[in-house]
Amino acid sequence: MTHTLFIKQLASELGFDHCGIAKAVQLDEDARRLETWLNKGMHGNMQYMENHFDKRIDPRKLVDGAQSVITLLFNYFPSAQQREDAPRISKYAYGHDYHEVIRAKLKTLLLRMQEHIGPVQGRGFVDSAPVLERSWAQRSGLGWIGKNGNLIHKQAGSFFFIATLITDIALEYDSPVGDYCGTCTRCLDACPTEALVAPGVVDGSKCISYFTIELKDQLIPDKMKGQFDNWMFGCDTCQDVCPWNRFSKAHQEAEFTPIPAILNFTTKDWEELTEEAFKDIFRHSPLKRSKFAGIRRNINFLSD
Known part of the structure; x- marks a missing residue:
């Protein structure tokens, strides 16, 4: 219990908004769901989703002797929004790349645990390894998986990054909470491409x-024309319409302060953006994941 309280207090000090802990076990039910999802081809060209299936469903194959899975939520809801007349960008990409920001915090968390507790072994992950983050968040009492597939926290909504720290020490474990979506179908009804099946x-x-984002070096199929609702990088529609996100509050992380261009660029600015300017303005942004060619493709697709 002492170690558990220390970890949760330290997580808060590092800026994480919520922390939950679950026992490291094999996720049999998730394994069945993932296998069905893959067999139906719902991962598209994301072949990496087929890799390391055994590691995805069992954290003990990622960390030897794993006993606990610590899940941390980090708020990214911005205080400012884009111009309404500009190509739309998912809110998680307004500031600096979350991988870099949160990975550093995870390293600090593990180092401080080792200093305080002893020879703790562990690995931290943030959207970069075969880990079923949402399932672990649900098992550790941080919310439920909504009808839009996102983790929803009852007091804070769903605009969170999920980070995972798998460790070889036993801790006090949290209990799952209920599902509070009820009969609401706003996300299912609002999805521009009917991706919520x-x-x-x-x-x-x-x-x-x-x-x-994910469709690398390929053209977007013509059959999708007119369905993107002006989304140029990612999409927040299923979160924007979710009633639970009325509880979202602006984050306090300086690294996630919106890049001025994201808030101020007009459609014309995006269309006239050069590769050199893109690399300079968005050098720390998640947008670099799509590279200049991908952003140019997306803008052209919206304007055609």
């Missing part, structure tokens, strides 16, 4: 985020 099931091969 069932409650909690996202057909990734239909998702705007897939087409604008």
Whole structure:
């Protein structure tokens, strides 16, 4: 219990908004769901989703002797929004790349644990390894998986990054909470491309985020014309319409302060952006994941 309290207090000091802990076990039910999802081809061209299946469903294959999975939520809801007449960008990409920011915090968390507790072994992950983050967040009492496939926290909504620290020490474990989506279907009804094919099931091969970010070096199919609702990088529609996000509050992380260009660029500014300027303005941004060619493709697709 002492170690658990120390970890949760330290997580808060490092800026994480919520911390939950679950016992490291094999996720049999998730394994069945993932296998079905893959067999239906809902991962599209994201072949990496097929890799390391055994590690995805069992954290003990990622960390020897793993006993606990610590899940941390980091708020990214911005205080300012884009111009309404500009190509739309998912809110998580307004500031600096979250991988870099949160990975540093995870390293600090593990180092401080080792200093305080002893020879703790562990590995931290943030959207960069075969880890079922949302399932672990749900198991550790941080919320439920909504009909839009996102983790929803009852007091704070869903605009969170999820980080995971798998460790070889036993801790006090949290209990899952209930599902509070009820009969609401706003996300299912609002999805521009009908990618939400069932409650909690996202057909990734239909998702705007897939087409604008994951679909590397390929043209977006013509059949998707007119369906993107002006989303140029990612999509927040299913979160924007979720009633639970009325509880979202602006984050306090300086690294996630919106890049001025994201708030101020007009459609014309994006269309006239050069590769040199892109590399300079967005050198620390998640937008670099799509590279200049991908951003240019997405803008052209919206304007055609």
